[in-house]
Amino acid sequence: MTLRPWREIAAPHEDVLKGTFQQAEFAADLSRVHTGTASPEYGDPVLFFRRTYITEGIRLLLDSVVKRITGTGGDPVIQLQTAFGGGKTHTMLAVYHLARGTVPAADLQGVPPILDAAGVIDLPKARVVVIDGTKLSPNMPDERGSIKVNTMWGDLAWQLGGEEAYEQIRDADESGTSPGKETLARLLARYAPCVILMDELVAYIRQFDEKTKLAGGTYDTNISFMQALTEAVKAVPNAVLLASLPESDQEAGSRQGVATLRTLEHYFGRVQALWKPVAAEEAFEIVRRRLFSGITDTAAAEAVCRSFADLYIDSGPEFPRETQESRYYQRLVNAYPIHPEVFDRLYDDWSSLDNFQRTRGVLKLMAKVIHRLWKDGNNDLLIMPGSLPLYDGSTRNEMIYYLPQGWDPVLERDIDGDRAETTAIESRDTRFGSLQACRRVARTVFLGSAPGTPNRMVQGIEEERVLLGSVQPGQQTSAFRDALRRLSDRLYYLNSAEGRYWFDIRPNLRREMEERKKRFDEKEEIIPAMQEGVKKAIAKGVFDGVHIFTNSGDIPDDSALRLIALPPHAYYGKSDVQMAKTCATEYLRKRGDQPRHRQNRLVFLAADADNVRLLTDHIRSMLAWASIVSDYRENRIVLDNLMAKSAESNLEMARRTVTRGIRETYRWLLVPVQEITGGKTSSDIELEPYSINPGAERPVEEIERVLKDNEALITEWAPIHLSSLLKRWFWNDADTEMKAGEFWENTCRYLYLPRLLNKDVLKRTIETGTDTKDYFGLAAGKDGEKYIGFTFGKGRRSIVVDDALLLIEPSAAAVYEESIKPPEPPEPVKPPIPDGDNERGGGTPPLPPPPLPPVSRVKNRFYGCVEIDPITAKIAFSQIVDEVITQFTSRPSASVTIKIEIEAKDDKGFDENLQRAIRENCNVLRIDPAEFEGE
Template identity: 85%
Template sequence: MTMTTLRPWREIAVPHEDVLKGTFQQAEFAADLSRVHDGTASPEYGDPVLFFKRTYITEGMRLLLDSVLKRITGQGGDPVIQLQTAFGGGKTHTMLAVYHLARGTVPASDLQGIPPILDAAGVIDLPKARVVVIDGTRLSPNMPDKRGSVKVRTMWGDLAWQLGGEEAYAQIQEADESGTSPGKETLARLLAQYAPCVILMDELVAYIRQFDEKTKLAGGTYGSNITFMQALTEATKAVPNAVLLASLPESDQEAGLGQGVAALHTLEHYFARVQALWKPVAAEEAFEIVRRRLFAEITNTAAVETVCRSFAHLYITSGPEFPRETQESRYYDRLVKAYPIHPEVFDRLYEDWSSLENFQRTRGVLKLMAKVIHRLWKDGNNDLLILPGSLPLYDGDTRNEMIYYLPQGWDPVVERDIDGDRAGTTEIESRDTRFGSVQACRRVARTVFLGSAPGTPNRMMQGIEQERVLLGSIQPGQQTSVFRDALHRLSDRLYYLNSADNRYWFDTRPNLRREMEERKKRFDEKDDVIPAIADGVKKAVSKGIFDGIHIFTVSGDIPDDSALRLVVLPPHAHYGKSDVQMATICAAEYIKHRGDQPRHRQNRLIFLAADAENVRLLTDHIRSMLAWESIVSDYKNKRIVLDNLMGDNAANNLDMARRTVARTIRETYRWLLVPIQELDAGRVSPDIAWESYSINPGAENPVKEIERVLKENEALIAEWSPIHLSNLLKRWFWTDETTDMKAGEFWENTCRYLYLPRLLNRDVLKRTIEVGADTKDYFGLAAGKDGEKYIDFTFGKGRRSVVVDDSLLLIEPAAAAAYEESIRPPETPYPVDTPFGGSESHEGSTVVTSGGSFPVPTPTPAGTSSVKTRFYGSVEVDPITAKMAFGQIVDEVVAQFTSRPNTTVTIKVEISAVDKKGFDENLQRAVRENSALLKIAPAEFERE
């Protein structure tokens, strides 16, 4: 289900007029029983029809009204009911429901929710009852109240006057004037005379705690008032159609100090004998109470169910991302009941905020949510539900309403960290559109605030879990990963946000992050930050293919030799998209100079530079890491005092900072700069040009990634073809006058000149020469030159284990061929006396084998010189391995003679092949053509 098919809450649930206009007053949320009784209350409380229309009859209230109905109709019911709930828990509101129902000023059928209660109680004709309202905050212990022609001084005088005016007052006048309590019999007669009657006593403790034992006031004494309450409860029990409802505070703290606590305990003792204790509002019933009071009736139930079903589906499909209770089917029912407010808002307010001393359970929620809804409606909020993440803490009224109940110091927390134009959340969202597009940071921070602010000081387990943060922030169609990442980002950045064991909370005490931020300013860039960056780069970039890695090294300390070196430039020499590239300017100085001296081997340096856009971020991360290191060090050495949780947080933050630095270094140092000199019209440009390559910061091994990038872009050559070597020699070094080139000198040139290839090392050139020596296509080789004569000359004959130095000559192929021809001896014919396979050699003959034919020396006559002037040899070779064997013969034997200037060497090869099945025409044709090409003659086939 997509967001486009779901309607926001403002299109389905319309707030009441006073909420929309913001004209509600705080007093309107405090139901005042006396003002209703006097007829001065607002219509929503004073008008019975409107009151019940906006009142949700909870199960507790239904049972209480049922009992009252039975009592005033003489059908049973509880005579005395004590309403004892948390502060702001709906006591007075419940009394108002009894008040309007018992007085019967309008037909019961007009009161929403009442007819089913009458039917259940079996009441057809509801009698009108006399209703007495005694409000302890309105009575004065020492100021008689003028009623008609009499002055009422005490609670019992007020009770009698409200029951029957002067006639009823006359029955207890003496007790009222003397301040002594009438007996229970007198009270019982009075109640029976004016029954059915309902007595509502609100704020009773607030009145009685004003008396003491020693001082007698117009309203009596402490003892007389306590005695009156005991007598009244007993009298009410004796009258079948009389009922007493009294509200008592739930705790000593709400009762007040000293006498208030004593009065509460005494009244609880007396009421316990006859009371029916009742707690009006269950937690989930508060949903409907708030909705009735703040919103007009919702008629589009289908749209409500669609929205709630989409939330339930989100929670079930995401599973562990959200709290366990969201996986139950009944959570959908909670969503529907609480609509348009998310149940998590109620849970946090009723479970956490209601524990605060001044927060009134129902009244406080109504007052806060009225401000929230007014601001959201005014700002055009289009959330599907009003979630904890929707709370407009940027609004002064809403923020003040919430922090009013909290200890001092929360205003800067909200303003700096949570919500508003200057908050850290807003700043992060403005820089990261991934968060800003859904207000992820602000919604997450508001949720954490709602769930943690009231309970932080006293809880054993601080804060709320990540899954509950997500529950209060995310709507269908949004990705949980965005909000999860936002939470982690805030945990890294905000001053007042704390985290531990997957729980998050705000606190008025600055967390260690503020200490860290302050310490960040202490570190000097030159002495602290740059060395730390260098250390991080050193850990990231190992030696690998490079002979040396130089991190932020001055040019004078980098050797000018043939070793391949990676120079890591300092952060200020960064590379980016700007017109002025500091990296290339700095690197050019390294290329041109070694300290005060010119650098000769310029082609052996490759540079690694920082990305210009990341340098500032890296510097900030380095400072953070150094700050965390100093905090952890001071904590371990007892230079600062931290609790265990903060100590663990500091250690965790240090680990995280180190990981962040390691990642940021890879993301920052990602530019490879390779110097080159370009050719222009066949001439080498005098200016240095730069090729830049970006390396992957996510590579597992950075130096391997550098090697891959260099090789793939041919900025570094590890394997080279002889054709490229030959072409370079032809282009730059072989001329009409100079047809040979020293291999060592060529290697030195590749180290010096930026227009030549950059070889990994000398071995690359060695292997290339060895491969190229196998053919006459590229170059000839010699071990030196004596005048015009090449020493150890070879051409097209493989040579192994060559040494790349100045004695090894690379000879231009045409010149090598001409030289080879010049040293070839004239052919001397020798008769062949012994056919192939002959067993003897004779004077003047030639032995011919598959390995070659060699002249046979003539025996020296007796008496002549014994100096040996001729050599011959004969060998048979396996035709399968003939090529390799013949090469060995040439290298090991023939080369001994060819290296002598005046030695004539003749080699002839005889090939004989026999196949009894015969040779087909294709093979014969191929052999003849190849033989003609290779000048093999004769080359004929014959029959045996």
């Protein structure tokens, strides 16, 4: 099925869509809810619980509060101490709405299961006291009707029971002295069940000093009150106190604030209950409920999550280890439509920054992200780190607000936006541009590294985590890996070392490298470096010679097959062929100042017109990095260890980039040909272009494959093709023979003839063709009108391709064969039959035949025997065949028999395996007899 983007499945809330959210809307304000001036999402209990995800921490806390209100247990004092923005105030609001009971508990989403677990059927309404340290003034009494409330304990009493309750502690309030725990216990018991919510205590108490007495009392009296209150609440079974304290000294503020925090931690620590803060997994649902109205198609959402999970499992080690676990699919479902990696980075990394609010900060940032992505029509399957619209000023400002000064140019120059280098790279390279690979990679690195720079001992994020934040199902991870390497080579503020990547506000060595790039001379340094790179990439392979940017005068004009890599200015493009054609034609027509004859032995390799400039730039970068590393090692420049490692890593990466760039650039194989029209060859030389695969492991083998597949290089040739060419170009009525050596020379010269790998290809073709009378006759030479060593259809081996060897047109060979057949011998003369008279004794007797003249004896048999060294037997036997046996086989009337006698002896004996192998081989080779004997 087709996967649908997040925007078609998850609908954001109206305020997120319209961008009408405000900072205050994300800040749960307990006082405003208490006074009835908060927005409905916080002030309306039903709407509040509808948008609130009951985390494990909130569930445990509400369970304890319910039991406390009903007097069936629970913790009397609960301290909420988490990082800034960790959900303390939001948790207090949940308690506030539940305890007040203004609406039935059954109408509050997520609350009935808590009541059921606590065994509570009817939750009684409780008096709720809200003391907000940021609203109280130490020296400005708060008028409540006709009463002026001065202190926290006066405010507590007023909220519990109005004037009646206040009268019980009026003296303590007016004098600024703390009431005792017994007085507070009686007060709480009188108005129980009651819930006391105290927020921002440190912010209030730190304003007192030890010497000055204010309307709200002194520092000591406020501390004493808190101690007494915790003890009093403990003594009343249906009273509960929740107080929030900052987690860090920085949140506590001044030195007095830190001292206040330590003191309160001491007193609360004696009676407090533990409260579990929001876990990262729970944050998924918190954010989803607050920012999205719901999932319109659960099946489609699950299909997207499954496709991501399958991608991670199928790709194995390319992604972090946790993605290989089956539970990661559930994390994707829980976090949908936001990728879990976004939450992991924000909660693990960004929450460590000063002033970044764990929940509130994430909500505010993601609201801006979602608004911009929705407005821009983003069609990603999930909102990922690579999706963050850092080109948007509002989103960018929200992120860099928490970072040190100096991040603006980093984002603008290196990461995102119309003027960013990532955008420029994608506009030049459609492979990256079609996926926004560079921008997605840069955004992911920024999200994962900005909060940790330069405070971490181990900086940056691993490549596998960059891929996790960038790649979607259906996309190739290789494109994003290549984009990461391209950025490492191009960006000013991106650093890398030991497989980790990070952005920093300090420029890396990129600027120094960029300056050095300009120093290198193209002719003296760039071209030689490119030449060396091409030489390493292209081995000899099937070629007798490989020439890289070599002058034409230095390339021999012989029958050797040669590959010539044209210099980079002679590039080739489908719409720009002239540069390569002009240069290649110059090689073909001349060898220096002399004409070149054997043109058909040259094949050319040319640079791609679109890539040659980029390759030149890569080489400049490589040389610049090499000079930096060299200067560092020679103590000509000073670098810290991290920068030195970065320089060496960048040099190695630049070398790999150049190696890859050479293969991607030198990918055009140009084969010279001449067209034949109307039986005549064109005088113009054409170049047949063939693209070679730049990803081939061994480029020279890929070149050989392309040549062979397109018949631009013949390694095996059928005799019928040789015969056809001979008939077309060389045999005619007047000339029925062709010198084999001359034919080979012609194939080396003329571009309209086939390009044979070497002379052995022609030799094998001729030898194969001699087995039949269909193609040609063969002669070792010619004496007048007589062919020497003539054969026709009888097979010949071990021939020598030279000008003495003649290829004879088949019909002419047949006529010649007929002419040299020996005449048939005459029939023998029968002796005369004697007549009857002679038989009877009469008549003249016949004369005796005359004596035959003496005839000299003809030598018509040869026998030779030689003992051959078994080590060099192969070579020796070949020489015997060439020097002796061929002399006999060249005579049509001679018959030759060759017998090989083998005798082997080993005093230790021959084992069974050897005997079996020898017998089997002898049987195949028809060696008979072949026996083993014993003494």
